[in-house]
Every structure is written in C-alpha cells, then in structure tokens.
Amino acid sequence: MSERKRGATRRAVLIGGLAGGLAATIKVVPARATPEQLHAAIRNVVGAAQVRKGRVELIVPPLVENGNAVSLVVAVDSPMTATDYVKSIHVFNEKNPQPNVIGVHLGPRAGKARISTRFRLADTQTVTAIAELSDGTFWSATADLIVTMAACVEGL
C-alpha cells in the first residue's frame, strides 16, 4: 500500500518534471520564423494593395539537398506590351534571417517576364513570389521546399 503510494508520487513528480522541461524547451528555442518581418517586407512592397493568387509561376526544386544554392525561376503570365507589362517581381522567404530574397524591376522591353537566379535557404520553408503589374495589381505564388542541408547556419 505504502509502496504503491510512493510509486504514484514518483510518477507524478516525473510527469511534472517532464512537462516542465518540455515547456522550458519550447520557451528557450529561438524562433527563426519571423512572420512579422515577412509581412512587413511584403507590405513594404505592395502597400495597402490586395495580393491575389495566380498569374505567377514559381519554379523551385521541391527537395533541396544543399540550401547554399537553390535554383529559382519566376515567370509571370503577361503579354509584356507597352500598356500591359510586369513592373516588378519580388521574392520572399519565411525562415531565413531576412525575409527578402530579390527584387527585380522590369519594363515592356523585357519581352518576357521570366527571371532566374540562385538563392539560399536556411530551413524547410515556404517561398513567396509577388509580381506587380502595370495596372497596379499584385499577383503571387508560393512554393514549399524541403531543405536537408541548410545555408547560413554553419560556422567557419
């Protein structure tokens, strides 16, 4: 009887300790995700305008082995005429130390709204591309990437 009671107490103590430890861990781990910074960066570009999904194609590999150089292609569905063209394309990430990736300014002379570059990824995350059209509308696309080896975090 007394042994059972002692066992229960020990279990309670263990569970309590475990829960406390878990809570402490959650509190201590710094959040790399910066949704506020990301929203601020996007708002900085689009202002108060509404961003709609579509017209933008974001071509990235779904599985990234090395986050130090990831190929990125953004293509926007636009006729690229003098009156209807893509003004700019901005790419944002979710979990790198900084939300911006690249900002590109185009004009009707581009002929084709398609850009390619290589970028870094610090973690498995979602990448967003936003295009500003000459009529003032904003269109976006997102892509999820799984990163096995992250960039930015390793020392020298």
Next chain:
Amino acid sequence: MARPLINVPAKVKRGQVFEIKTLISHIMETGFRFTTTGGRIPRDIVTSFSCRYNGEEIFRADLYPAIAANPFIAFFTVATESGTLEFNWIGDNGFAETASAKITVE
C-alpha cells in the same frame, strides 16, 4: 577579383526575345555568420545589378543576403537594334564592376 561572365547571343533577329545570362564571382557574405571566436563576419554582398541596352535601362535587380554566392541572374529582352549591353554590379565596401557585350540585330 570579381570576374563577370556574360552569355548573350551574338546575332539575333529584330523583335526576337532572347535571354541574357550573367554571373559574377562574389562571396556574398551574409553578415549572419560567426567565426570560431564568436565574432560576427561583416556583411559583404552585391546589392544592386542593372543592365542597359544602348544606354537605356532594361533590367534592374536589388539583391539581398539570401542570394547565393557568385550571383547568377538571367532575364530576357527584346532585340531592337544593334549595339552594346552594359552590365553594372554595385555592392558593399565600394564594390563596383562593369561588363559589356556586343549584339548584332539582323
């Protein structure tokens, strides 16, 4: 030293949309890394890239630390007339590099 590589077709037809590929050797140090002694490695990146076609700007890009080392940028333009394409990179610590390519429009 930073050595730019430019890939532009030598001859294009008038009105044709062609791709321009550029690459410049640069470490693109993010400013978010630390040495073994704990000191922060200062940021050293290319911040801006632009391309002019016979003096008129046709493409401009703002780069951030998230761009990989040796920035590769490819884009398109319409062949209007023969002339030169001028490329310009600007970065931290007074980094500035230019390159040019000739293009013949038939």
